[in-house]
Every structure is written in C-alpha cells, then in structure tokens.
Amino acid sequence: MDRRFITLSRVFRSGSVNFVRNISLSVAATAVMVVTLTIVLFSVIANATFNHTIQQINDKIGISVYLKDSVNEEQRNELLEKLQENPEVKSVEYISKEKALEDYRKEKKNDQDADALIAVASVENPLPETVRIKPHEYEPDKIASITALIESPEVKELYTETSYSGSRKDAIDKITNATSFFKRAVFAGVVIFAVISMLLIFNTIQMAIFNRREELNIMRLLGANPWYIRGPFIVEAMLYGIVSAVISLLLINSLFVFQSQAFGATSLGLLDLQYTNTYFASNFWWILLLQLGAGIAIGVVSSLIATHRYLRVSHPMFRQKLEKLRLRK
Amino acid sequence: MSVFAIIVLMILLDRVTKTYQPRKMAALDRISLHVEPREFVIIVGPSGAGKSTLLKILTREEKPSSGKIIIGGIDYERLKDKNIPRLRRKIGVVFQDFKLLPNKSVFENVAFALEIAGYSNREIRYTVPKVLNIVGLKNKAKNYPRELSGGEMQRVAIARAVVRQPKILIADEPTGNLDPKHAWDVIKVLERINKFGTTVLLTTHNQEIVNRLKRRVVTIRDGKIVSDRANSGYNE
Numbered sequence: 001m002d003r004r005f006i007t008l009s010r011v012f013r014s015g016s017v018n019f020v021r022n023i024s025l026s027v028a029a030t031a032v033m034v035v036t037l038t039i040v041l042f043s044v045i046a047n048a049t050f051n052h053t054i055q056q057i058n059d060k061i062g063i064s065v066y067l068k069d070s071v072n073e074e075q076r077n078e079l080l081e082k083l084q085e086n087p088e089v090k091s092v093e094y095i096s097k098e099k100a101l102e103d104y105r106k107e108k109k110n111d112q113d114a115d116a117l118i119a120v121a122s123v124e125n126p127l128p129e130t131v132r133i134k135p136h137e138y139e140p141d142k143i144a145s146i147t148a149l150i151e152s153p154e155v156k157e158l159y160t161e162t163s164y165s166g167s168r169k170d171a172i173d174k175i176t177n178a179t180s181f182f183k184r185a186v187f188a189g190v191v192i193f194a195v196i197s198m199l200l201i202f203n204t205i206q207m208a209i210f211n212r213r214e215e216l217n218i219m220r221l222l223g224a225n226p227w228y229i230r231g232p233f234i235v236e237a238m239l240y241g242i243v244s245a246v247i248s249l250l251l252i253n254s255l256f257v258f259q260s261q262a263f264g265a266t267s268l269g270l271l272d273l274q275y276t277n278t279y280f281a282s283n284f285w286w287i288l289l290l291q292l293g294a295g296i297a298i299g300v301v302s303s304l305i306a307t308h309r310y311l312r313v314s315h316p317m318f319r320q321k322l323e324k325l326r327l328r329k
Numbered sequence: 330m331s332v333f334a335i336i337v338l339m340i341l342l343d344r345v346t347k348t349y350q351p352r353k354m355a356a357l358d359r360i361s362l363h364v365e366p367r368e369f370v371i372i373v374g375p376s377g378a379g380k381s382t383l384l385k386i387l388t389r390e391e392k393p394s395s396g397k398i399i400i401g402g403i404d405y406e407r408l409k410d411k412n413i414p415r416l417r418r419k420i421g422v423v424f425q426d427f428k429l430l431p432n433k434s435v436f437e438n439v440a441f442a443l444e445i446a447g448y449s450n451r452e453i454r455y456t457v458p459k460v461l462n463i464v465g466l467k468n469k470a471k472n473y474p475r476e477l478s479g480g481e482m483q484r485v486a487i488a489r490a491v492v493r494q495p496k497i498l499i500a501d502e503p504t505g506n507l508d509p510k511h512a513w514d515v516i517k518v519l520e521r522i523n524k525f526g527t528t529v530l531l532t533t534h535n536q537e538i539v540n541r542l543k544r545r546v547v548t549i550r551d552g553k554i555v556s557d558r559a560n561s562g563y564n565e
Contacts, residue, residue, distance in 0.1 A: 003447055010444055021432045218428045221388070222489070223417030224445040 007228065015235025025208050026240065032204045033244035033298075036197030037291055038251055043190045045252070049276045050186050054179040056272065059134070061172055063143070064163040065150060066128040071158050076129070079158060083133055088146050093132040100127040128160065202302040205237050209306040216310045230307040237303035241295025249291055256280055338399070339497060339528045340364035340387070345396030347382055347552075356382040357393070358552040364530070366496070369523045371539055372532045374549035380532045383549070384501050387530075388422055389413050401496045418446045421490030421527075425502035427482045429474040429489075435461065436470040439489045446493055456492060464488045464518050480511025484518055491522050498522060500531045504538065512538065 019026050067076065076094070083092045095103070101121055108114035121127065135143045149155060150162060164172065209216075212233075219229045256277055280287070340362065347357040357379045364370055374380050385391040387400065389408065398405040403416060429438050439457045448456070461467050464484040474482055483503055490498055500519060504512035516538055523529045533539060539546060539561075546561035547554060 006449070007447070018432060214428075215430055215432070218430060219441075219445070221390070221417065221422065221424075221428065222442055222445060223414040224441075225414050228445055 008231075011228065011231030012235050015232035016239065018232055019236050019239045022208075022212075022236075025211070026236070029201075029204045029208050029237075029240045030244045030247070033201050033240050033295060034247045034251070036200055037244055037248040037295060040190070040194050040197050040294075041248060041252055041287065041291065043186075043193050045276060045280060047186045047190050048279050049272065051183060052275045052279070053272055054183060057175065057179060058137070061175070062163075063133040063135070063146065063150070065131040065133070065159050066161055066163075067131065067159050068157075069128070071129070075158060076131075079131065079155060082149060082155075083131070083146075086145055086149060088135050088137075088143055090134045090136045093134075095130040095132060097125045097127055097129055100130055101125050198298055201298050202305075205240070205299065205302040206306045209233060209303060209310070213310045216307065220311065226311050229311060230304070233307050234300055234303045237299030238296050239299075241297075241299035242292060245288070245291035245295040249288055252280070337365065338363050339366045339368070339401060340530070341397070341399040343397040345383075345386065345393045345398060347379075347386060347391065348394045355394075355552050357386070359396070360549075360552070360554055362547065362554065362557075364528060366528055367523070367526055369520070369529045369542070369544045370531070371542060371544055371546045372530065372549060373534070373539060373546060376534075378549045379552040380549055381501065382552075384422075384499055384530070384532065387499060388420060389416055414445075418442075418493060419495055419497075421493065421495040421498040423483070423486050423490050423498065423500040423503045425505040427474070427479075427486045427506075429482055429485055431474055433473075434470065435466060435472050435474070435477070435485050438474070438485055439492050442489045442492050457488075460488045460492045463491075463521065465514075478511065479507050480514050483507060483511070483515050487515065487518050487522070491527065495527065497528045497530065500529065502532055502534065504533060504535055509537070516542070 065079075080092055080094060083089050101118075104114075104121075104127060105118055108118070133146060135146060137143075147164065150164075216229055216233075220226075259273065260277060341364075342360055342362040344359040344361055345357055346355055346359055348355045360379075360383065372380055372383070382391065386393050386398065389405065393405075401419060403419075408416060430441065433441060436457055439460060440453045443453045443456065458467060458470065461470055464487055466481060466484055466488065469477065469481060469485075474485065477485065483506075487498075487500075487503070490500075498519070503515050503519070507515060512535065519529055519531060520542075543560050545557070545559045548556040
C-alpha cells in the first residue's frame with residue numbers, strides 16, 4: 001500500500017475516533033453549528049419568500065398608458081416598439097378598446113349599477129386603448145428611462161393620461177421605496193447572521209482545540225509531522241460541519257411539515273407560505289450542498305487557524321524574518 | 330576532537346552554552362559531555378541547575394546559543410527545521426509527567442509512535458504487544474491512561490519511547506511523580522532497555538536510586554558540569 005494512503009487513512013480514522021471519544025465536546029460544537037446553520041438557512045429562505053412577495057406586489061402594479069382615440073395603428077405600433085426596446089421594460093401589453101370593455105364587463109358581472117353603463121358602452125365604447133408596461137424592477141430610479149420616454153413630447157401627444165401620475169404616482173413610489181428598503185434590510189440581516197454564525201462556530205472550535213493543546217504538544221515532541229498532527233483535528237471539525245448540516249436541514253424540513261399542517265393555509269397575510277415550501281423543495285439539493293459546503297469550510301478554516309497557533313508551523317519566509325529580528329536584539 | 334570520536338560517540342557536546350537573556354547568567358555554561366553507545370548516564374543536580382535545558386537541547390526543543398552537538402551522527406548545526414520530527418523519532422524521550430495522549434488507549438499510545446514513523450499496520454500489531462510485554466503491561470493494552478496508576482503510566486511512556494528502537498533514551502525525572510516502589514519498577518525497566526543496547530540518559534533527584542544503580546553520574550550545578558564519575562553515588 002502507498003505510504004501516503006496509509007497516512008491519509010490513519011488521519012481520517014483518528015479524526016473520526018476522536019469525534020466519538022470526545023463526544024461531549026463534539027456534541028457542544030455540533031450543537032452550536034446546528035443552531036447557526038439553521039438560523040442562516042432560515043433567513044435565506046425568509047429572504048427568498050420576501051423577495052417573492054415583493055415581486056408579486058410589483059407584478060400587480062404596472063404603468064398603464066391610455067391612448068387617445070385619434071391614435072392610428074402605425075403610431076401605436078411605433079410606441080410599442082420603442083417600449084419593447086427599452087432595457088428597463090420587462091413586458092408590454094396592448095389592450096384594445098374591445099378587450100378593455102370585455103375586461104370591464106367581467107369585472108362588473110354582478111354589479112347592477114354598471115349594467116346601464118355597459119349598455120351605453122356597447123353602442124359607443126368610451127374606454128380607451130391601453131398600453132400596459134411592466135418594468136423589471138419597480139424602483140423610481142429604475143424606471144427613469146420609461147418615464148422619460150412617456151414624458152417626451154412626441155409620445156405625450158398620443159395619450160390622455162397615464163396611471164403613473166399625480167397621487168397614484170406618489171402611492172406607487174412610496175410602496176416601491178418601502179419594498180426596496182425591506183429587500184435590502186432582509187439581505188443585510190442574512191449577511192449579519194452569517195457573519196455572527198461563522199464567528200461563533202470559529203470560537204467554539206478554537207476553544208475545543210485550546211482544551212486539547214497539550215495533546216498537540218505531545219505529538220510534536222514525539223516527532224509527528226505538523227500535518228499528521230493537524231489532520232485529525234481538521235477531520236473532526238469537518239465532521240462537525242457534516243453532521244450539523246444534515247441535522248439543521250432535517251430541522252428546517254420538519255418545521256415546514258409542521259407549519260403546513262398547523263396553519264392549514266397557504267399564506268400568512270401578504271407572505272406566500274406555499275412559495276416557501278416550493279422554494280425549499282425545489283432547491284433542496286442546492287441547499288444541502290451549500291449547508292455541507294459551509295459547514296465543512298468553516299470547520300476546516302477554524303481548525304487550521306486554531307492548530308496553527310499551537311504548532312508554530314510558520315511560513316519559511318516569516319521564520320527568516322523572525323530570526324533576523326532575534327539577531328538584532 | 331577526531332573524526333573517530335564523532336563516529337564512535339553516541340552523544341557529543343562541545344562547549345554548549347545556552348543563554349535565555351543576554352547579559353544574564355547562562356542556563357548552560359560551556360557544557361562538554363561525551364557519552365558512548367550502551368552507556369547508562371545519570372545526570373543529577375539541584376532544580377534550576379540546567380538539567381531540563383540540557384535535555385531540551387538534546388531533543389531540539391531549544392537551540393543552543395553556541396557550541397557543537399552531535400547525536401548518533403547527526404550534527405545539529407546542519408539539521409534543518411523540517412527534519413526535526415525525523416530526529417525526534419530517533420530519540421526516545423520519557424517525561425516526568427508521562428505526556429500520554431488521554432484519548433488513546435495504552436495500545437494506541439504506543440502504536441502512535443510507530444504510526445508517525447510510517448510503520449505498517451502489520452508491523453504495529455506485531456511490535457506493540459512485544460514492547461508492552463517488556464514493560465509488564467501486556468494485559469492493560471485496552472485501558473486508557475486515566476485508568477492506570479502513575480507507575481503504569483510511566484511504563485507506557487517508556488514503551489512508547491523505546492518501541493521504535495531508538496539508539497538513545499532520554500528519561501527526564503521519570504520517577505519524580507512516583508512512590509518508591511513504582512519508581513524502582515520504572516528504573517528496572519530502564520536498566521533492562523539499556524541491557525538491550527540502548528544508551529540511557531537519566532535525570533533524577535532521587536538519591537537512593539542513584540546509589541543503588543552504581544552508574545556513571547554527571548553532576549550539574551549553575552549550568553556547569555561540576556563532577557563526572559563512573560560507578561558513583563549521590564553527592565551534591
């Protein structure tokens with residue numbers, strides 16, 4: 001058997017054995033990691049749900065342009081083309097006079113008062129042709145070129161009014177400002193949670209290794225290579241990461257099962273809980289992979305740093321500098 | 330000093346000096362010592378005389394401030410840092426506080442010394458029980474250090490130190506934490522290992538042990554060798 005393979009298998013074996021023998025320490029470190037990974041995962045999913053909700057709100061509001069009856073087909077098509085070319089525009093919908101009346105009729109199906117109006121309208125349709133614009137993002141500064149286009153003199157003479165004006169404009173701007181603020185706040189929350197979690201896990205692993213620094217020292221005195229000493233500690237920290245990633249995913253999963261049973265509803269006010277479930281289900285493998293990756297990465301990095309301190313394995317260049325400093329003294 | 334001396338001697342120290350802080354008293358002051366293969370040398374001296382510093386220099390935990398050290402043919406001046414682990418595998422060391430790995434069984438503690446030197450699993454399974462037999466702990470192989478008495482722990486430490494068949498065994502106050510009966514058990518094991526051909530360097534405070542062993546005694550005081558006698562007793 002290859003010598004390197006023997007060494008590697010010994011490192012992995014010894015790491016797993018240590019994980020089991022230091023069970024109290026392993027449980028403590030894993031528990032901290034489970035809690036933090038769960039919080040981060042939870043906030044990521046919350047963030048996705050929230051973004052989805054905002055998107056839904058945004059989808060409901062669009063800019064409607066009500067064209068004058070005098071506008072001919074050529075002018076209309078030119079406007080539609082211009083809008084479609086605009087990079088800020090997600091989609092443009094054209095609604096003819098007939099379609100507008102049809103929609104109105106559907107909307108007011110049970111409204112007695114509207115009947116007379118509809119009767120008149122079917123003789124001479126008062127509803128205007130409408131161009132409905134949906135922007136990619138509904139922030140005032142991200143629809144600037146759309147508004148500029150609409151406000152331009154050659155377009156302005158084509159319509160009577162738009163839905164994005166006056167008090168409606170103010171209301172829309174307020175909503176979009178609020179949602180974009182929330183979007184950023186939630187994202188910042190996710191980042192802050194992730195950073196705090198990492199520090200917490202890092203600290204726990206540091207403490208765990210600090211407790212066993214004498215072991216590191218003994219191995220060094222017996223003539224073990226630095227990597228042979230560090231290896232098992234790194235494997236152990238990797239195991240914390242793997243075990244806690246799996247546990248945290250199971251926790252979140254059971255939370256979702258419980259939640260859909262308990263509420264029996266698909267939404268909670270504006271929040272679409274159904275979407276939360278689908279998001280989780282459809283991204284399950286990615287989430288698992290990310291959890292494992294994050295757990296392993298944090299474990300490995302913290303154990304590397306922690307063991308480095310007690311093994312004094314410094315870079316040759318750094319060591320030379322140290323020697324020089326010593327000589328100067 | 331001839332080339333002949335370098336080859337024949339197991340330990341050669343020539344005017345080895347160690348100062349921790351400049352302009353202060355040296356921990357070791359021009360120590361010169363020759364030890365031949367298969368010798369059993371006892372180093373005595375009061376606390377703070379420099380015994381531990383001397384041993385730390387031999388295992389390359391510390392570097393001397395000046396002087397020449399050649400052990401088993403290895404010149405410490407030419408020894409690179411990355412080869413220190415390899416040097417330590419050639420020297421067996423026994424410490425006063427045993428320094429056993431708490432999470433490993435007796436067998437695993439001894440096996441660890443072989444693992445880090447790259448022995449195969451088969452060699453380990455063959456060698457470790459033999460060595461445990463020599464130190465009289467064959468039936469404690471599966472126990473953990475916390476389940477052993479002080480004397481037993483020290484014998485595990487000796488087994489671990491000699492399992493790689495080093496040419497030199499350094500024992501730093503191995504009996505310091507033991508009662509007289511267990512202390513003597515440990516010393517007997519050391520004598521046995523010496524009889525197999527290993528050079529033994531023993532530091533101790535224990536007057537009775539020194540007197541009973543009747544070996545070469547080197548006395549260190551204030552970082553200097555003040556006496557070096559064969560078949561000697563304790564005189565401080």
